[in-house]
Amino acid sequence: MKAIISDLHSNIEALDAVLEDIAKRNIKEILCLGDIVGYGPSPEVCIDRLKEVRIALLGNHDEAVLTSDTTDFNARARRAVEWTRKRLNDGIQGDPKKMERWNFLERLTPVVDEGKFLFIHGSPRSPTKEYVIPRDIRNRSKMQDIFRRFEGVCFGGHSHLPGVFTEDGQFLSPQDLCNVYLIEAQKAFVNVGSVGQPRDGNPEACYVTFDDETVVWRRIPYDVQATRRKIHETEGLDDSLGDRLLVGK
Numbered sequence: 001m002k003a004i005i006s007d008l009h010s011n012i013e014a015l016d017a018v019l020e021d022i023a024k025r026n027i028k029e030i031l032c033l034g035d036i037v038g039y040g041p042s043p044e045v046c047i048d049r050l051k052e053v054r055i056a057l058l059g060n061h062d063e064a065v066l067t068s069d070t071t072d073f074n075a076r077a078r079r080a081v082e083w084t085r086k087r088l089n090d091g092i093q094g095d096p097k098k099m100e101r102w103n104f105l106e107r108l109t110p111v112v113d114e115g116k117f118l119f120i121h122g123s124p125r126s127p128t129k130e131y132v133i134p135r136d137i138r139n140r141s142k143m144q145d146i147f148r149r150f151e152g153v154c155f156g157g158h159s160h161l162p163g164v165f166t167e168d169g170q171f172l173s174p175q176d177l178c179n180v181y182l183i184e185a186q187k188a189f190v191n192v193g194s195v196g197q198p199r200d201g202n203p204e205a206c207y208v209t210f211d212d213e214t215v216v217w218r219r220i221p222y223d224v225q226a227t228r229r230k231i232h233e234t235e236g237l238d239d240s241l242g243d244r245l246l247v248g249k
């Protein structure tokens with residue numbers, strides 16, 4: 001059994017609740033699909049928690065923090081990237097802990113291809129940047145092109161909207177599936193949801209467990225108010241980034 005987590009977004013309260021749930025299930029193998037940082041108030045400790053994961057991918061926010069290129073970002077996301085970069089990078093010379101975290105971000109990889117399973121943050125066409133969202137099922141050429149680029153199952157995050165896109169053109173939410181998807185002969189693109197900033201109307205942290213045949217979405221309550229408070233207390237982060245956590249939007 002493996003656990004796949006994504007879009008932690010510097011939310012340590014959500015991440016720790018998820019890691020505790022993973023430990024309770026005795027799952028040793030964790031894969032992270034990116035966006036470790038950005039939006040939230042606790043980037044350092046989130047990076048520190050990920051030392052043991054088998055796969056850690058690069059998300060668009062991680063990339064923006066490293067490069068300071070925020071071209072595709074809206075104003076509050078850009079401010080959060082700038083705040084995060086400053087916090088991780090200022091005074092890095094002569095601070096081995098800071099250097100180690102920065103090096104960890106620099107080592108994040110955009111794609112892991114294991115044949116039957118492909119792991120990315122966004123989409124196989126543009127690993128860190130492209131969104132695949134439920135209404136894309138009406139964009140058949142986009143979906144067909146994406147499905148041509150992998151075999152088996154592609155796991156992604158980025159949209160913060162959990163669910164599965166099937167090769168025959170459907171989008172099924174975890175509610176549609178009673179939280180369980182049985183991997184079939186047809187290809188599937190599975191969105192694992194977001195640990196640190198869910199956007200499907202459910203504020204509980206989201207991740208999946210996966211045993212090569214079955215994907216199960218798990219929702220884990222955590223102290224949302226504590227994260228919200230920290231965001232409100234952080235000068236460089238917009239208050240709305242805390243408020244949205246309450247409603248999962």
Ligand SMILES: [Fe+2]
Nearest residue numbers: 007035059158
């Ligand atoms: Fe994200």
